[in-house]
Amino acid sequence: MASQVISDPQEAAQELAHLFDTHQHAVFFGGAGVSTASGIPDFRSVDGLYHQQFDYPPETMLSHSFYESHPAEFFDFYRKKMIALGAKPNQAHLKLAELERDGKLDAVVTQNIDGLHQLAGSQAVWELHGSVHRNICQACGASYSAEWICARESEDEHGVPVCPACGGRIKPDVVLYEEPLDERVIMGAVDAIAHADMLIIGGTSLVVYPAAGLTQYFRGNKLVIINRDPTPQDRNADLLISCDIAQAFRF
DSSP states (O other), X not given: OOSEEEOOHHHHHHHHHHHHHSOSSEEEEEOGGGTGGGTOOOSSSTTSGGGSOOSSOHHHHTBHHHHHHOHHHHHHHIIIIIOOTTOOOOHHHHHHHHHHHTTSOOEEEEOOOSOHHHHHTOOSXXXXXXXXXXXXXXXXXXXXXXXXXXXXXXXXXXXXOBOTTTOOBEEEEEOOBTSOOOHHHHHHHHHHHHTOSEEEEXXXXXXXXXXXXXXXXXXXXXXXXXXXXXXXXXGGOSEEEOSOHHHHTOO
C-alpha cells in the first residue's frame, strides 16, 4: 500500500503543488481518465466505450484487420466515437501545460489520441497511441486533419475518405490493435521517464501494454498515482490520490 492516500480534492491539490515545488524533473504519464472531464468517454469504466453496445466489439473495430476489411464501419466508428472536435482541455490539461511553461514539468507521456494536451499549450508531449488530428495517405504521405475527415463523411463513397491528391487510402495516425507503437515515440517517452525524479501517473488503469510497461523505467524518488479505481502499481506508489484528476490539479 502507498505510504500516503488522499481522497479530498483540496488536500490533493495542495500536496501536488508542494511536490512540484520540490522536484526538478517531473513527468506526467496519463490515460483516458485525464480527458473524461472534457466529455470524452474512457474505455474500461462502467460508462466507457467497452461497455456500450455496437455491431462489433470496440476492440475489433479498433484493429488493423478491421480497418482493412471493413473500412466503412471503421470510419463510421472513428468519426462518431474517437474524434471529439468539440472537446476542450480541462483543468488537468491546463495545469500540466502551465507547469511545463514554469519549468516544473519535463514532459507529458499520454495514451490519449485527442490532442488536448497540445491544445492546452503543452509542447513536450509523447503520444504513445498517435493522434486523430493526423490522418495520413498511405500512398503519397499527405496529412489531413480530423476536421477534414469529418467533413468528408457525406462526400466520400460509404464514408471512406480517399486522398484528393492521389486517390490513395487514408489511415488515421493512430496505433490500432495489431500494430506496434512508434519506436521514436517509445524512445522519447522512455528517456523522459528514466530521467524523471517524480512520475505522476494519472487517469489510467495501467493494464494496456506495452504502454503501461514504460513506467518500469522510472528510477526517481516519488511515484504518484491519481486514479479513481485501483491499479496494478498502487502498491509501489508513494502517494495515491483517488479524487477527480481535474480537481486534483486545481492549484
